[in-house]
Amino acid sequence: MKPNKSVGIVGYGVYIPKYRIQNTEIARVWGNDPNLVPIREKSVPGSDEDSVTIAIEIARNALKRAGIEPKDLKAVWIGTESKPYAVKPTSTIVAEAIAATPFVNAADWEFACKAGSETVQACIAYVGSGMANYALGIGVDTAQGSPSDALEYTAAAGGAGYIIGSSKESLAVIESSVSYVTDTPDFWRRQHEHYPKHGNRFTGEPSYFKHVINCSEALMDELGTNPEDYDYAIFHQPNRKFPLEVAKILGFPKEKIMDGLISPYIGNTYAGSALLGLASVLDISKEGDRIFCTSYGSGAGSDSFSIEVTDKINDRRANAPSVKSYIERREEIDYARYARYRKKIRM
Amino acid sequence: MNVPRHWREQVRRYRLLGSKCCDCEEISFPYRLVCPKCRSRKCEDYALIGKGKILSFTDINSPPQEHKYNMPYAVALIGLVEGPIITAQITDARAEELEIGMDVEMVTRKIMEYNEDGIICYGYKFRPIVKYAHP
Known part of the structure; x- marks a missing residue:
C-alpha cells in the first residue's frame, strides 16, 4: 500500500x-x-x-x-x-x-x-x-x-x-506497507481484569508465525523484493527465539536481525517492541540502507514496512x-x- | 479531589511554562501576572528549557499519603538556567546519588493519583541529565 x-x-x-x-x-x-x-x-x-x-x-x-x-x-x-x-x-x-x-x-x-x-x-x-x-x-x-x-x-x-x-x-523514506489481520484469540484481557490471558503454544504457529510470515511475504511480493535486497530486518520480539525463527523461515540471515533485536536486554515492550527495534537500526544505519520491519499484535495481525534510509539521518541522529x-x-x-x-x- | 484546580495549572506543570516580563525581561516560574522585579503588568508565557543545577536537596522518608509509592525521594532547590529557582521532586535517582551543583533536567512524571477512581496528576520533576552518545 x-x-x-x-x-x-x-x-x-x-x-x-x-x-x-x-x-x-x-x-x-x-x-x-x-x-x-x-x-x-x-x-x-x-x-x-x-x-x-x-x-x-x-x-x-x-x-x-x-x-x-x-x-x-x-x-x-x-x-x-x-x-x-x-x-x-x-x-x-x-x-x-x-x-x-x-x-x-x-x-x-x-x-x-x-x-x-x-x-x-x-x-x-x-x-x-x-x-x-x-x-x-x-x-x-x-x-x-x-x-x-x-x-x-x-x-x-x-x-x-x-x-x-x-x-x-x-x-528514511517509507516505500510501502501492508497489513494482514485475522480473528485469532491467542492473547486477551477482559474488562476490569488486571492481567491478560494467553493461549500458551497457540501464540506461536497459528498466531505470531502465520501473521508475520504472510504479511512480510505479501509486502515483498508487492515490491518484487526478497531478503537479499534488505540490509536489516526487524520482527516483533516477544522474546529472543520467535524473531530469530521467523527470520530464518523468511530467509533473512541472523546478521541482518541482530542489530534490531533488543528484547534480550529490555524484554517485550509490546506496542513499542518492533518500533524500538527499528529505531535501534536507524541509530546505526547509513544512507541507502534498506530496512524491513514487521510488527505483530495478538488478536491478531501484522503490519510490514519497507524503508530506505536517506542522507538526512546523519544530521538528525545525534539530536x-x-x-x-x-x-x-x-x-x-x-x-x-x-x-x-x-x-x-x-x- | 479538585479537578478544576488541577486543570487550571496542568499545562504550566506539564511543560514548565513560566512568564517573561515584556518590560524588564525578568523570567519567573511559576507564572506571574505582575513582574516581581519591575511591577509591570505586561507578562507573557515563557517556556523554560528545563535545565538547571541542584542548589540544595533533602531526603523525604515520611511523605504525605499520596506520595508513599515513591518514598524515599529527594526534593531539591533547582537553579534554572534562565534564573528562577524552583522546588521540585527528583526522580530516577535517590538522595545519596545527588550532589549540590549537579546538572538536572525536567521530565514530566506522575505526581499523584486521587485513589483508583480519581484523576492522575502529571507534572514536572527533575532527574540527573541522561548522558548519551551515539554508536
Missing part, C-alpha cells in the same frame, strides 16, 4: 525506563529453573512512570530529531494496551505536554502489540493524502504479566515514536538519545522493588 504522496520518517524518538529485573530473579521467586528463562532481563517503569510519561519522553525526543515545532503536528496518535485511564485519552495528555494542542487530532489506538505500528501506518495515510504535513505515531506500553505466568519474564516498559512527513524532508544509550542506562532491582513499582503491593 502506497499513499498518493511519497512520505517518510522525519524524526524518531525512543524511551526505556532505567530499572531492570533479571529473569533469574523472577525464576528464583517462583521456583523455576533459572537456566530455562527466555531473556536476560526486562525493563521496569519507575513508580511515577506510565504510558503517558513514557510517550511524552518519546515525543520530545522525536521532535528534537525532526526539528519541527510541536504545533506543526496534525496528529498525535498513541498505540498502547496499558492506558492509565480506561476512559480518557492518553493522547490528549501527551499532545498537551508537548504543546501540540489544540488544533491536532489525538487518539488512542488499540491492537495489542500492533497498536504502535498501526499509528505509523495511519500517519503515512494522513500525510500521504495531503491532510497533514506532519503526524506523530507512538507505540508504548508498561506491559503487565500475571505473577508467575510465562509472560512475567518478558512483559516490559518502553516505546518509540515516529514523525511522518514528506519524503523530501525524511531521514536525541539512542536505543543503546537507554539500554545501558540501567539500575537492577530485586523482585520486591519490582512488585512495589508495578503496584503488586497495595498501600
Whole structure:
C-alpha cells in the first residue's frame, strides 16, 4: 500500500525506563529453573512512570530529531494496551505536554502489540493524502504479566515514536506497507481484569508465525523484493527465539536481525517492541540502507514496512538519545522493588 | 479531589511554562501576572528549557499519603538556567546519588493519583541529565 504522496520518517524518538529485573530473579521467586528463562532481563517503569510519561519522553525526543515545532503536528496518535485511564485519552495528555494542542487530532489506538505500528501506518495515510504535513505515531506500553505466568519474564516498559512527513524532508523514506489481520484469540484481557490471558503454544504457529510470515511475504511480493535486497530486518520480539525463527523461515540471515533485536536486554515492550527495534537500526544505519520491519499484535495481525534510509539521518541522529544509550542506562532491582513499582503491593 | 484546580495549572506543570516580563525581561516560574522585579503588568508565557543545577536537596522518608509509592525521594532547590529557582521532586535517582551543583533536567512524571477512581496528576520533576552518545 502506497499513499498518493511519497512520505517518510522525519524524526524518531525512543524511551526505556532505567530499572531492570533479571529473569533469574523472577525464576528464583517462583521456583523455576533459572537456566530455562527466555531473556536476560526486562525493563521496569519507575513508580511515577506510565504510558503517558513514557510517550511524552518519546515525543520530545522525536521532535528534537525532526526539528519541527510541536504545533506543526496534525496528529498525535498513541498505540498502547496499558492506558492509565480506561476512559480518557492518553493522547490528549501527551499532545498537551508537548504543546501540540489544540488544533491536532489525538487518539488512542488499540491492537495489542500492533497498536504502535498501526499509528505509523495511519500517519503515512494522513500525510500521504495531503491532510497533514506532519503526524506523530507512538507505540508504548508498561506491559503487565500475571505473577508467575510465562509472560512475567518478558512483559516490559518502553516505546518509540515516529514523525511522518514528506519524503523530501525524511531521514528514511517509507516505500510501502501492508497489513494482514485475522480473528485469532491467542492473547486477551477482559474488562476490569488486571492481567491478560494467553493461549500458551497457540501464540506461536497459528498466531505470531502465520501473521508475520504472510504479511512480510505479501509486502515483498508487492515490491518484487526478497531478503537479499534488505540490509536489516526487524520482527516483533516477544522474546529472543520467535524473531530469530521467523527470520530464518523468511530467509533473512541472523546478521541482518541482530542489530534490531533488543528484547534480550529490555524484554517485550509490546506496542513499542518492533518500533524500538527499528529505531535501534536507524541509530546505526547509513544512507541507502534498506530496512524491513514487521510488527505483530495478538488478536491478531501484522503490519510490514519497507524503508530506505536517506542522507538526512546523519544530521538528525545525534539530536536525541539512542536505543543503546537507554539500554545501558540501567539500575537492577530485586523482585520486591519490582512488585512495589508495578503496584503488586497495595498501600 | 479538585479537578478544576488541577486543570487550571496542568499545562504550566506539564511543560514548565513560566512568564517573561515584556518590560524588564525578568523570567519567573511559576507564572506571574505582575513582574516581581519591575511591577509591570505586561507578562507573557515563557517556556523554560528545563535545565538547571541542584542548589540544595533533602531526603523525604515520611511523605504525605499520596506520595508513599515513591518514598524515599529527594526534593531539591533547582537553579534554572534562565534564573528562577524552583522546588521540585527528583526522580530516577535517590538522595545519596545527588550532589549540590549537579546538572538536572525536567521530565514530566506522575505526581499523584486521587485513589483508583480519581484523576492522575502529571507534572514536572527533575532527574540527573541522561548522558548519551551515539554508536
